[in-house]
Amino acid sequence: MERLIIDTHAHIFPSKIATKAVKNIGNFYGIEMDGSGEIDYLLEHGKKAGVTHFIVCSSATTSAQVHSINEFILREISDKNNVFGLGALHPDLSDEELDAAIDFITSNNLIGIKLHPDFQRFNIDDKAAYRIYERCEGKLPILFHTGDERYDFSAPQRLAKVAKDFPNLKCIGAHFGGYSRWAEIDCYLGLDNVYFDTSSALFKLTPKDAKDMIEKLGEDKFMFGVDFPMWEHSEEMERFEKLGLTETQKDKILFKNAIKFYGLEKLLKWKSQAKKTIIAIENFVCKIVNFHLKK
Numbered sequence: 001m002e003r004l005i006i007d008t009h010a011h012i013f014p015s016k017i018a019t020k021a022v023k024n025i026g027n028f029y030g031i032e033m034d035g036s037g038e039i040d041y042l043l044e045h046g047k048k049a050g051v052t053h054f055i056v057c058s059s060a061t062t063s064a065q066v067h068s069i070n071e072f073i074l075r076e077i078s079d080k081n082n083v084f085g086l087g088a089l090h091p092d093l094s095d096e097e098l099d100a101a102i103d104f105i106t107s108n109n110l111i112g113i114k115l116h117p118d119f120q121r122f123n124i125d126d127k128a129a130y131r132i133y134e135r136c137e138g139k140l141p142i143l144f145h146t147g148d149e150r151y152d153f154s155a156p157q158r159l160a161k162v163a164k165d166f167p168n169l170k171c172i173g174a175h176f177g178g179y180s181r182w183a184e185i186d187c188y189l190g191l192d193n194v195y196f197d198t199s200s201a202l203f204k205l206t207p208k209d210a211k212d213m214i215e216k217l218g219e220d221k222f223m224f225g226v227d228f229p230m231w232e233h234s235e236e237m238e239r240f241e242k243l244g245l246t247e248t249q250k251d252k253i254l255f256k257n258a259i260k261f262y263g264l265e266k267l268l269k270w271k272s273q274a275k276k277t278i279i280a281i282e283n284f285v286c287k288i289v290n291f292h293l294k295k
Helices: 015-029 039-048 063-077 095-107 127-136 156-165 182-188 207-217 233-241 247-262 265-294
Strands: 006-011 053-057 083-088 112-115 142-144 171-173 194-197
Touching: 006 039, 006 247, 039 053, 039 233, 053 063, 053 247, 063 083, 063 095, 083 095, 095 127, 112 127, 127 142, 127 156, 156 171, 156 182, 156 194, 182 207, 233 247
Parallel strands: 006 053, 053 083, 083 112, 112 142, 142 171, 171 194
Antiparallel strands: none
């Protein structure tokens, strides 16, 4: 298979709030950020770094934002054959609202859920959040922001507890399983349903430490992610290449693990065929128009 590069962790925002959102995220993490949080910027700069596919998301900081965010994600990806979307949920949704949101997500082929406990202010193992996991288990994978030494909402141990309580819930612990709390990742050992991404970690971890963690937790469990707009794709690819991984390991992390985890084989083929069909229709219409113009 030709090597793809899938960025499995990218945030996008509507144009009218993108600049403000990027600034707020930078302030939250104390990191100076440049560039735009809009999808066109993501695709342009990702392509320059060799990234072929993207999985995009946006976190709902309140339950009132859930539906508009899901509509926004769907709208942004609908005409792009190399972009997939994650839906937003929030523990404060009522049972009826939660059911409606999940129905919207599944019926529109969004491939999973993104939760950010630190932004959304809930503990991963809070019983209110268990209503989400009950509905997603066996159906929708969840990408969790995990770890931050300033907070305990997304502590690695909390995700490990959820993974044990919901063994058929497919989870991703972002940022190598615990941003700035990597000393605690042993709690994930033996949990077959917990996976990880490389986003917002390689800038802090040494290449040796990152490689050791990949080998400890399993090369079959890691996916490449940039955490756009936190970082540029070019700098994250440069950091990734410094890890000293084998070509087989690179293939797994850059695309094979993501395809398997999210079940993207059929969607990749469908989106590719849909794009070809659209191009064929456009070409046909152009021929008809040109024919009539020449008459």
